[in-house]
Amino acid sequence: MxxxxxxxxxxxxxxxxxxxxxxxxxxxxxxxxxxxxxxxxxxxxTCATGAMYSISADFNDADYLRWGVQGHYSTKEIVPVLEDLSGITTGFQCRPALRLAIDDEEETQVRADLTWQSEVMNTRWLTPDEVRSIEPRISGEVRGAALEPEAIQVPADxxxxxxxxxxxxxxxxxxxxxxxxxxxxxxxxxxxxxxxxxxxxxxxxxxxxxxxxxxxxxxxxxxxxRPLRGERLMLRWPSPPLQVLLSTPRRGHLISRLDGYLSIGSTGGRDFDDRDNWIVDQGAAIAEPHPAPTPEARAELLARAIEVLPTIEFATVGQQITGIRPLSRxxxxxxxxxxxxxxxxxxxxxxxxxxxxxxxxxxxxxxxxxxxxxxxxxxxxxxxxxxxxxx
Ligand SMILES: Cc1cc2nc3c(=O)[nH]c(=O)nc-3n(C[C@H](O)[C@H](O)[C@H](O)COP(=O)(O)OP(=O)(O)OC[C@H]3O[C@@H](n4cnc5c(N)ncnc54)[C@H](O)[C@@H]3O)c2cc1C
Known part of the structure; x- marks a missing residue:
């Protein structure tokens, strides 16, 4: 016993x-x-990017966005305490985040969200010139971006x-x-x-x-x-790390981690993704919490990321990561x-x-x-x- x-x-x-x-x-x-x-x-x-930007469309009204903002402050406050108590260096980084608009539909979405997001948090619209002065490697197609002056990324595992x-x-x-x-x-x-x-x-x-x-x-x-599948890529990108956390509604995130990888993704997690395409059977999710990566996801994630940062064309894939998110109703x-x-x-x-x-x-x-x-x-x-x- x-x-x-x-x-x-x-x-x-x-x-x-x-x-x-x-x-x-x-x-x-x-x-x-x-x-x-x-x-x-x-x-x-173990598969999450660990991105914490509150301008994400996930926080889809003012009341829920307040949880996003509190989540940011709670994390920022606790990480130094955890590092001290545990002796673990977490790889936590605090950077500005840009929610970019690369096409008409994205611009409409990002601007519409800004009207109410700006009442809850510190954010504003940046012109294409302002965006490219912050990060010149972003595509010349960019229509502008919402700026969050301070966001977080930390390896979730x-x-x-x-x-x-x-x-x-x-x-x-x-x-x-x-x-x-x-x-x-x-x-x-x-x-x-x-x-x-x-x-x-x-x-x-x-x-x-x-x-x-x-x-x-x-x-x-x-x-x-319900179980919601997602995939992302960790790239070796022969270019200096990004100093801002990037995301777009259709093309997902592009984030340089402190370990040198550039993370891009994630399928089933971008604002315009139809979630029904990524919901999996409960039994299968329990049997296989990390399903085999797919070549389709790899090709799609790379193609979309290149639309944001064209020099990703020269990157190599270091890891392809799959996981199952807990999707609530x-x-x-x-x-x-x-x-x-x-x-x-x-x-x-x-x-x-x-x-x-x-x-x-x-x-x-x-x-x-x-x-x-x-x-x-x-x-x-x-x-x-x-x-x-x-x-
Ligand atoms: C590709 C991808 C990218 C992501 N990126 C981000 C991101 O950038 N930012 C973000 O905030 N979120 C992100 N997420 C979402 C995030 O990963 C999840 O929301 C989060 O990990 C959920 O944490 P959890 O502790 O609830 O679940 P889990 O991490 O899944 O933990 C649940 C645990 O419960 C255990 N368990 C289950 N049943 C039992 C049982 N019967 N008995 C004992 N143990 C049991 C499991 O083994 C597991 O360890 C991403 C997810 C994916 C897939």
Missing amino acids: VEYGNPDVVIVGAGAVGTSCAFHLAAAGMRVMVLEQDRVASGSS VLSQAFMRSAERFGATFVPGVATGLEWSGDRVTGVRHSQGTISCDNVVLAMGASAAVASNWFDYQVPV DTRPIIGPVPGREGVFLATGHTHRGIHLAAVTGELIRDLVVHGRWLRTSCDASLLDPARFLS
Whole structure:
């Protein structure tokens, strides 16, 4: 019989979201156990670009954009703390971001979004000359761009490791195993069943990424998360690194990482992508969290990136990365108590923004578990509450 101690809270899943929850809860004094079927950052969080720009169309109205802005500040604040506690250098970089318009449709979209984005955050329109004075290698076709003076990129797998290692400094423990169900006393959770036994606890946080819908069998709430496939490329580009994070609605991101790679992508994650083309079967996503890369994605990603930075023609592909994102029904995270149950919390469904929102998700879960409510006033927790899907 394995002895699991007596945790206050068990977190299922050690991606960026689960490890952030572990860190924030452990730092608040809770005894935390993380149950993971594989290793830290073995799911979507190992493939993410780790881009955090709030001018992305993912934050599709002012209230949700406030979460994007808070996610930025929460990450910027916590990364130095994590680096100090864990001894891990994360590869965090803070740079301006440009959301470029290369064609008519992109210009219409970027300008339309700016009208309301500029009421929530610091952003403005740049002319083509201004854009090319910042980065002369951008195509002469550029129509302009929205500027975000400070955005972030951090390798998501390393960030997750830093969260977990820092959580361990506050006593959190990592247990390998597959969660298979929950134990109850009435509607109150009393433990987590897994491949090797049961762990007794008063609180459970389900941070299972794209597999979150599996937990619908454990209570009478359907977790509205589906697996959304994505691919990106890491290029060796014989040109000095970009000093700005670039993205366009149709052509995705182009970001020079501190390790020397230029990341481009991602399929299924660009603003004009039809998501239905990238949704995959739940069983297949569980069996294969990193499906084989496709030559079609590689060709398409390169062709589109060349439209933004023509000298990418001379780049070579270092890696082609595939992953499965947790797509929620409205593309926004699902964070909060499972309706009708006590002690069980969801932290999933982050879709394209799980790294951007990992730090603030950990704060929200900590507040909900420890204080029973969200303490920050900068953004509205009801927007992410699982109960929103009941009406
Ligand atoms: C190509 C690509 C690029 C991306 N780029 C960005 C980006 O630039 N910025 C951004 O913010 N987001 C990006 N994303 C999205 C981001 O990767 C996800 O939103 C984020 O990783 C979700 O984190 P998570 O912790 O919820 O899920 P995961 O990282 O998938 O973690 C879930 C964990 O739960 C474990 N698990 C599941 N079921 C069980 C079980 N029953 N028992 C035990 N363990 C279990 C899994 O093994 C896994 O480790 C990108 C995604 C892709 C695919």
